[in-house]
Amino acid sequence: MMYATIQFLNGLSYGLSLFLVAAGLSIIFGVLRVLNFAHGTFYMLGGYIAYEAVSHIGLSDGGFWIAVALSGLVLAVLAAIIERLMLRKLYGRDEVYQLLFTFALVLLFSDVIRGLWGTQVLSISFPPELSGAQDLGLAYYPRYRLFLCLVGIVVAIGVWFVFQRTRWGRIIRAATQDREILGALGINVPLVYLVVFSAGAALAGIGGALAAPALALKPGMDTEIIVECFIVVIIGGLGSLWGAFIGAILIGQLRSIGLYFVPEWEIVLVYLLMIAVLAFRPWGLLGKREGE
Amino acid sequence: MPHSRLLLGAGIVGLLALLPLSGSTYLMYLSTQVLIFVLFATSLNILIGYAGLVSFGHAAFFAIGGYGCAILLRTYEIPLLLAMPAALVMTAILSALIGSLCVRLTSYYFSMLTLAFGQLIWAVVFKWRSMTGGDDGLLRVDSPSWIDTPASFFIFTLLVVTLAMLALWIVAHSPLGRTLMAIRENQVRAGFLGVHTRRVQLVAFTIAGTFAGLAGALFALFNRSIFPDSAWWLQSAEVLIMVVLGGMNSFFGPMVGALTLIVLSRFTLEVTDYWPGLLAIILLATLFFFPNGIAGLLKAKGKR
Amino acid sequence: MSMKSKLSLLGMTAIALVMATGAHAQEGEPIRIGAAYPLTGPAATNGLLAALGHEMIIDKINAEGGILGRPVESFTRDSKGTPADATSAARDLITLDNADFIVGGFTSGEGLAISEVALQEEVIYIAASPKTIQMSEDNFHKYMFRTAANTNTEGGSAAIIMNDLGVKRICTMLLDYSYGHDLLKGFKAHLEELDPEAEIVTEVWPALNVSDYTPYITEVMNSDCTGVFSGIWGGLFVPFAKQAASFGFFDQKEHFVAAGEPGSQEIIEELGDDMPTGIWANSYEVWYYPDTEAHNKYLEELRQRLDNPYPPSWPITGYMAVQALAAGIEAAGNTDTDAVIDALEGLTYESAIGPQTIRESDHQANRGQYWGQIAESDEYNFKILDPVRYIEADDIMD
Numbered sequence: 001m002m003y004a005t006i007q008f009l010n011g012l013s014y015g016l017s018l019f020l021v022a023a024g025l026s027i028i029f030g031v032l033r034v035l036n037f038a039h040g041t042f043y044m045l046g047g048y049i050a051y052e053a054v055s056h057i058g059l060s061d062g063g064f065w066i067a068v069a070l071s072g073l074v075l076a077v078l079a080a081i082i083e084r085l086m087l088r089k090l091y092g093r094d095e096v097y098q099l100l101f102t103f104a105l106v107l108l109f110s111d112v113i114r115g116l117w118g119t120q121v122l123s124i125s126f127p128p129e130l131s132g133a134q135d136l137g138l139a140y141y142p143r144y145r146l147f148l149c150l151v152g153i154v155v156a157i158g159v160w161f162v163f164q165r166t167r168w169g170r171i172i173r174a175a176t177q178d179r180e181i182l183g184a185l186g187i188n189v190p191l192v193y194l195v196v197f198s199a200g201a202a203l204a205g206i207g208g209a210l211a212a213p214a215l216a217l218k219p220g221m222d223t224e225i226i227v228e229c230f231i232v233v234i235i236g237g238l239g240s241l242w243g244a245f246i247g248a249i250l251i252g253q254l255r256s257i258g259l260y261f262v263p264e265w266e267i268v269l270v271y272l273l274m275i276a277v278l279a280f281r282p283w284g285l286l287g288k289r290e291g292e
Numbered sequence: 293m294p295h296s297r298l299l300l301g302a303g304i305v306g307l308l309a310l311l312p313l314s315g316s317t318y319l320m321y322l323s324t325q326v327l328i329f330v331l332f333a334t335s336l337n338i339l340i341g342y343a344g345l346v347s348f349g350h351a352a353f354f355a356i357g358g359y360g361c362a363i364l365l366r367t368y369e370i371p372l373l374l375a376m377p378a379a380l381v382m383t384a385i386l387s388a389l390i391g392s393l394c395v396r397l398t399s400y401y402f403s404m405l406t407l408a409f410g411q412l413i414w415a416v417v418f419k420w421r422s423m424t425g426g427d428d429g430l431l432r433v434d435s436p437s438w439i440d441t442p443a444s445f446f447i448f449t450l451l452v453v454t455l456a457m458l459a460l461w462i463v464a465h466s467p468l469g470r471t472l473m474a475i476r477e478n479q480v481r482a483g484f485l486g487v488h489t490r491r492v493q494l495v496a497f498t499i500a501g502t503f504a505g506l507a508g509a510l511f512a513l514f515n516r517s518i519f520p521d522s523a524w525w526l527q528s529a530e531v532l533i534m535v536v537l538g539g540m541n542s543f544f545g546p547m548v549g550a551l552t553l554i555v556l557s558r559f560t561l562e563v564t565d566y567w568p569g570l571l572a573i574i575l576l577a578t579l580f581f582f583p584n585g586i587a588g589l590l591k592a593k594g595k596r
Numbered sequence: 597m598s599m600k601s602k603l604s605l606l607g608m609t610a611i612a613l614v615m616a617t618g619a620h621a622q623e624g625e626p627i628r629i630g631a632a633y634p635l636t637g638p639a640a641t642n643g644l645l646a647a648l649g650h651e652m653i654i655d656k657i658n659a660e661g662g663i664l665g666r667p668v669e670s671f672t673r674d675s676k677g678t679p680a681d682a683t684s685a686a687r688d689l690i691t692l693d694n695a696d697f698i699v700g701g702f703t704s705g706e707g708l709a710i711s712e713v714a715l716q717e718e719v720i721y722i723a724a725s726p727k728t729i730q731m732s733e734d735n736f737h738k739y740m741f742r743t744a745a746n747t748n749t750e751g752g753s754a755a756i757i758m759n760d761l762g763v764k765r766i767c768t769m770l771l772d773y774s775y776g777h778d779l780l781k782g783f784k785a786h787l788e789e790l791d792p793e794a795e796i797v798t799e800v801w802p803a804l805n806v807s808d809y810t811p812y813i814t815e816v817m818n819s820d821c822t823g824v825f826s827g828i829w830g831g832l833f834v835p836f837a838k839q840a841a842s843f844g845f846f847d848q849k850e851h852f853v854a855a856g857e858p859g860s861q862e863i864i865e866e867l868g869d870d871m872p873t874g875i876w877a878n879s880y881e882v883w884y885y886p887d888t889e890a891h892n893k894y895l896e897e898l899r900q901r902l903d904n905p906y907p908p909s910w911p912i913t914g915y916m917a918v919q920a921l922a923a924g925i926e927a928a929g930n931t932d933t934d935a936v937i938d939a940l941e942g943l944t945y946e947s948a949i950g951p952q953t954i955r956e957s958d959h960q961a962n963r964g965q966y967w968g969q970i971a972e973s974d975e976y977n978f979k980i981l982d983p984v985r986y987i988e989a990d991d992i993m994d
Contacts, residue, residue, distance in 0.1 A: 007811060029400070033400070103529055133844060140844065218638060
């Protein structure tokens with residue numbers, strides 16, 4: 001029982017931190033129709049920026065939280081600049097240009113990160129207020145990972161709330177459904193795109209900063225996470241917030257369950273789930289059917 | 293016009309065939325590698341340039357062809373002249389199978405699905421240790437003695453790639469090629485005109501996959517080894533960059549792209565390790581300033 | 597258009613031709629040594645330091661009058677951590693730089709790929725850090741030599757440590773790729789010899805590119821083993837150790853034996869206080885052990901290069917490969933490939949960490965393993981290996 005509980009929490013906390021990154025990827029696609037390969041790069045940059053900040057201001061006395069906020073901010077600004085100066089010019093062009101544009105960002109920033117921080121593995125310690133383990137009655141569990149679960153759930157509910165209850169949310173939902181309608185309603189479409197791209201990147205940056213203590217910073221983490229995020233959104237459905245949520249949770253749990261039942265073939269299991277979804281619902285569990 | 297082109301093509305091939313006279317092994321290796329990627333990139337362009345389908349998993353077929361040929365040669369000791377066609381048949385069947393699932397979707401969904409299948413192929417290659425050697429790869433993929441020197445292998449590659457390019461050229465300029473472009477321009481209208489769009493796209497997908505497999509088989513023979521990395525999505529991205537850099541709206545664009553990318557990366561790496569960054573800048577310049585690639589640039593200049 | 601593009605194609609071919617023949621024309625006095633290390637990509641951390649060691653030893657040899665009185669010219673190319681790039685780096689070294697000998701490689705895949713090129717081109721290759729046993733068994737050939745330890749030695753030495761700790765029930769946490777599977781083979785074989793009663797009760801196999809080890813950590817904690825053998829190498833150990841510690845893993849599992857060099861200075865410093873005290877870990881080299889003249893001289897050079905009093909351990913790999921090669925050429929008296937092969941077989945050479953012997957049968961050096969128990973230090977602000985044990989390779993190479 002204890003074992004099952006802990007493995008469930010392992011899968012949940014991993015899945016929820018994956019969700020932070022995949023959610024932005026999915027929403028950006030929903031609104032901008034851009035499949036952002038650089039989303040993993042934003043995540044990675046977030047981690048390195050947090051590392052840099054922590055090495056200057058320290059971890060304690062809220063230093064870690066300032067670092068996380070800073071990562072989100074820097075990424076939001078960076079993404080806004082990228083959208084305004086470059087990406088904007090590619091809307092309406094063949095999708096291969098947008099794909100390769102975001103891929104060029106992956107290449108560019110991987111070299112920028114290498115130039116600034118080198119290639120060695122870097123890590124941040126757990127913030128002092130969240131180190132150690134929490135007694136859950138059934139089992140002890142690391143506080144930091146419980147916190148990651150909480151963040152994932154709060155973000156999911158927060159984004160959902162924004163979508164349902166605010167003007168901006170309605171605009172974004174409308175944009176996901178039908179892009180032509182936006183211009184007709186007299187909405188400043190370029191601004192919507194800018195804000196969505198920027199917010200998605202900020203979410204990825206925060207995800208990277210929060211993952212830094214639990215994982216580690218190293219070259220190649222950008223392309224690793226982006227493949228996982230693609231799997232998540234393929235399963236959940238491109239453009240769907242709850243799809244990304246369900247996809248992330250499924251991937252997280254599948255790893256824990258797979259390890260128990262088919263330890264040797266656990267990676268393949270993830271791909272098989274993906275193929276199974278694609279075979280029956282090519283547009284993902286909660287995605288909307290193409291062309292509608 | 294086709295006659296002068298044909299003549300020019302024959303001229304280039306003829307000149308290339310003289311390369312071994314230089315006596316430089318380095319040049320043989322470099323040219324062989326370029327030729328293989330010329331074929332790989334051109335095969336991808338059948339999908340992108342003609343069918344308008346952006347595959348992000350084309351390396352899967354490169355790897356299937358490579359592993360297929362290597363396994364038949366090495367494990368089952370089948371002679372090359374049988375092993376290579378057999379590997380192609382295998383690649384064709386798998387391309388058709390995967391393609392039949394992929395062409396149900398278009399646009400980004402197609403790109404993601406191909407990426408996913410590419411990764412699945414990678415995972416299978418990586419895990420199926422008894423057959424593929426896992427991440428140790430397959431080594432000692434020996435060519436028969438008549439092509440086991442760099443020069444003779446180069447000539448062999450030149451011959452195979454020339455024939456394959458000719459075949460692809462015929463495909464691109466056949467009714468099939470024109471139908472693909474019609475679908476690309478307007479899928480709905482092509483549908484009205486009685487074109488079975490999915491079936492046509494599937495044929496294109498299979499052809500593209502098979503020729504990528506041929507390139508992969510050559511690559512395994514060329515390196516005398518093959519590793520799972522050849523199926524990894526970054527390999528798919530690299531060949532996609534070749535296509536766009538060279539120009540996807542031209543049959544010969546990807547050829548120029550493959551040559552430019554390989555030669556440029558060699559020269560750059562003599563000076564700096566920051567090749568990925570430089571490539572990113574070149575790519576951005578291409579996307580914003582000459583979207584039709586080098587071929588488009590040359591065409592524009594030629595008209596002036 | 598295509599006319600023009602074809603012309604430019606011809607132009608580029610011509611440039612390549614001139615470049616290649618130009619390079620080919622150089623045939624001179626110096627002995628040319630090519631090195632292929634990952635200088636970019638995820639393995640670059642290790643590769644750059646190995647390349648530094650390579651550069652150091654080349655400079656030292658040249659300062660001392662070269663090999664056979666001839667200067668040494670060195671060429672380094674980027675193998676990028678992937679076999680295909682390693683193949684082309686090795687080919688360029690041989691055909692463009694006209695290297696007479698090649699050294700290097702970091703990952704197992706790179707080692708196998710470079711070794712394959714060496715066989716084709718009939719050039720001697722000295723593997724500096726790839727450890728996979730595949731290179732000296734199924735894929736062995738006469739041009740391949742190895743100054744790195746092999747996976748049998750590493751796994752076997754871990755079995756010796758485990759046996760000395762008296763562990764009977766063991767869990768393994770090895771990465772699910774060749775290196776992990778090869779390590780287990782070496783570990784199992786020697787464990788059976790040492791203690792037939794000891795058994796492996798749980799095996800977990802994290803994939804090479806996972807960043808979250810928690811499901812595996814939980815799985816092992818759920819097992820009743822008392823000792824754990826891991827092969828989570830180099831920088832990968834950093835996230836693993838932090839995740840495991842947050843679960844109280846190292847308190848519950850009394851004995852932890854970590855292969856894959858997590859005991860190296862680089863990793864110990866990166867982990868800082870998060871480096872678990874009391875575990876056993878290995879390293880390519882330890883700057884405070886052994887206290888011999890050759891080793892101290894090496895460390896002095898390294899400290900000067902890096903301006904760092906506590907030098908990293910990876911440069912030794914590149915350094916020793918060239919030491920072995922130079923000794924082989926000196927012994928052969930010329931640079932003829934077959935003569936150098938003959939000389940290297942059975943050769944004992946003086947390395948920075950003491951004498952090493954390359955055996956004839958599979959060209960494997962008897963490179964032992966430095967193991968140590970992680971302990972707090974009074975002197976430094978990082979943890980150290982105390983005690984350090986050097987486990988000889990001679991009985992555990994097979």
